[in-house]
Amino acid sequence: MSLTIARRRFYTWHQCFRCVRSDGKLKGWASSPSRRHASTSLSSHDEVVKTTRNIGIIAHIDAGKTTTTERMLYYSGITRRIGDVDDGSTVTDFLPAERARGITIQSAAVTFKWPPENDGSSSIKSSSSKSNLSHTINLIDTPGHADFTFEVIRSLRILDGAVCVLDGVAGVEAQTEKVWAQANNWSIPRIAFVNKLDRDGAAFGRTVKEIGSRLRGWPAVCQIPWWEGGKGRFTGVGDAINLRALKWVEGGDGKTIQGFSLEKLGEEDAAFQAELIKARAALVEALCEFDEELLGTWLEHDDDSVAIPAQAIIDSLRRCIIDGSGRVIPVFAGASFRNIGVQPLLDAVNDLLPNPTERPDAEVSLGSSKGTLSELLQGKMIQSSGSNRQLSKKTNKPTALVASIEACALAFKVVNDLRRGVLVYVRVYSGSIHRNAALWNTNLHVTERAQRLLQMQASDAIEISNIPAGQIGVIAGLKHARTGDTLMSYSGANPKTGPPAPLNTLQLRPIDVPPPVFFAAIEPHSLSEEKNVAEIIALLLREDPSLHVNMDEESGQMLLSGMGELHLEIARDRLVNDFKAKATMGNIEISYRESITAVTASHRYEFDRDVAGKKGRAACEAFLEPIEGSDASQGSSFERDGNLITIRMPEPDDDAPLPGELSAEALSMALVNGATAALARGPRRAFPLHSTHVVLTFDPKLDCFGTDTTPVAISSAARFAVHAALKEAHSNNSIALMEPVMNVVISCDESSLGAIVHDLSSARGGHVLSLENDSASETAFAELPSIDIDRVYAPPDPFASGSGSGESVNGPGQQRHVTARVPLKEMVGYLKHLRSMTGGRGTFVMSVDRFERLSGPREKAV
């Protein structure tokens, strides 16, 4: 029994109450002497990276992400008191709007050590060497509400692993599936934590089966819940990996844990001991189906699953999840609110989730060519993009060019901190960002100095001297960088022009921003407030690129648009309460679209005006057509907000060179920007255009006027030409209105299903696509092979109705999922209605499916 705890004892899990800030241990990343400590003695950067975990907590709203994060901070010694979501004292939900509503809006990033450094000897040691070594955990608590899905996506792309928190009563919920699918897209290795097992109606076994049926991954049950006397209070967990049971002392802060070896457990609770042995056998069998190495170990141990060393199981779990496909899902159990199960979950983060070097190479794009960061750093992408002619004479070798890259980082979050000003969160992908480094922003084409580097512990910060590859840190004081921008430090770069082309356009892991479907007008209280309000909105937009702002030129109104009603309500809170803008936000309305129904004539516009005291002259030609069936093969095309913009331009020659130092690429961008600005406001009802194909022709022979042809003049010519074509379409009655149609997934119980379906299809003009139960084969992961749920091990659920065998997915209380396509207009205020139809239990999520042309009667109602 060397693998298990020898005797019954009371333990304290990592008894360490030091504030990391006060002892300065985290000052300076990498191999600074201050980070060396007795237990880990990390000496090189490689070792530091190996003990780093960049992880996120993802889930459906209210599953307990913030509650779990608060416990993690407490047990790691970052906080001295457990924060509570319900009384608004959490560390990670620190915006007033979050605390007031008890929900997470911004993904907070915190750094802590697990186990805490120089941990006392009285901790329960895991049999894994990793979980006994102090790791740096950069943790992101993401929002669960569907309006903030984009916040989740932009966090996911910088993560190396995730913990998916599930509500043990509600099981796998609609938003869980959604974030799970996004994690699949980014190949993020994941573990699942079934929380709230202390609540009435908690059903761990049913949730395990739902994980298999709905998330289409094999649930590898690593822990099973321990109910007092088999049917009583939730008191601890059985650990199938380490073959032990852990009991948390009731009413405490969760630091005192009683450990039971398998033998001792037999004396305490023989039935639970038998179940734990069953769980171990099921875990080993499940893993052997995916992992030949463990199969070999199992055979070596004469098929005795109890005899297999815990470390062999941990290594196998790691191998099974590291590819991020979600084919195997390690499942853990707990109740964060009762302080049960969080420390072993943290051990699992160290043991099972990858370090930054174990992740696939980051995707990058350089102009139109795509590749990986290591291909770029080897100079390969520069050769393949054929851009050699753009390289300067001095450094015309691609390898020499990339050798000067000192750091590449992605700004994944911008926060306006009331005390520290604007903070830009970055994940560094290569090299190291040093304090005072000049950072070239490849999106905005500006250089900014990284004057202060910080490491965040939610609302607290520690100054650091550098942020090396693989780490997450904060740059304070940047004036321009926005969420999603790529930042590059390049030795010898000219601050005005940045690194040499094409490196100056490098993009790390680009993502698409979904279309906004709600908008509201912002009215400053006075003319003199306008500038201040515009500046505050610009800051909000730096924080959140899924918010958009348009100036309505005719009414002079500022229109703010976003992903949902809550999204805009929060933006209003931030604007008025946090930033103290003297402005009012009008009613939140649906953002319809306008679209072209017939081809227009070609309109040539010659722009000839002074812009900012400088002469500007350029011309271009534009026509519009419906996107459907249009031909975009001639010229180069760009997708913008659901429209297509094609640029047709004869190759420049010596007779008609491009003006000044303009490259063909910069000229195209100027044309695209001009057309995009014109498409932002339709001629009929001032809604943005959609499904429209703009064809712009720019002939340098006719449309260039020497050095007067500046990018601003070219943009303006394109904007006016597209305006003219739109005006013509409107006067010919060729502009239709389109409405956002949502993909809605409603979770309810069997008894309310009929009423919900009837309401959707008769009263709301919806189209029901599928009705699934939890064991149904259709889920959001239809492309993945389905799992034979009968073969999945799950312990019995003592409290779930009609269960006891763990096979309760088809029981009377089973969840149903209705998927439907419904116009957004019919979904406004739906939650209240759903709650009344389902006795408060129904939930739903929705996302934009498409924009559809409005029929006659619906158009009249707009």
Ligand SMILES: Nc1nc2c(ncn2[C@@H]2O[C@H](COP(=O)(O)OP(=O)(O)OP(=O)(O)O)[C@@H](O)[C@H]2O)c(=O)[nH]1
């Ligand atoms: N009984 C019980 N309640 C819990 C547990 N964990 C969380 N809760 C409660 O569930 C509610 C939601 O918890 P949060 O931690 O805010 O959930 P969240 O997932 O962060 O929610 P969002 O950030 O809004 O998505 C709060 O009232 C918590 O007190 C648990 O283990 N048991």
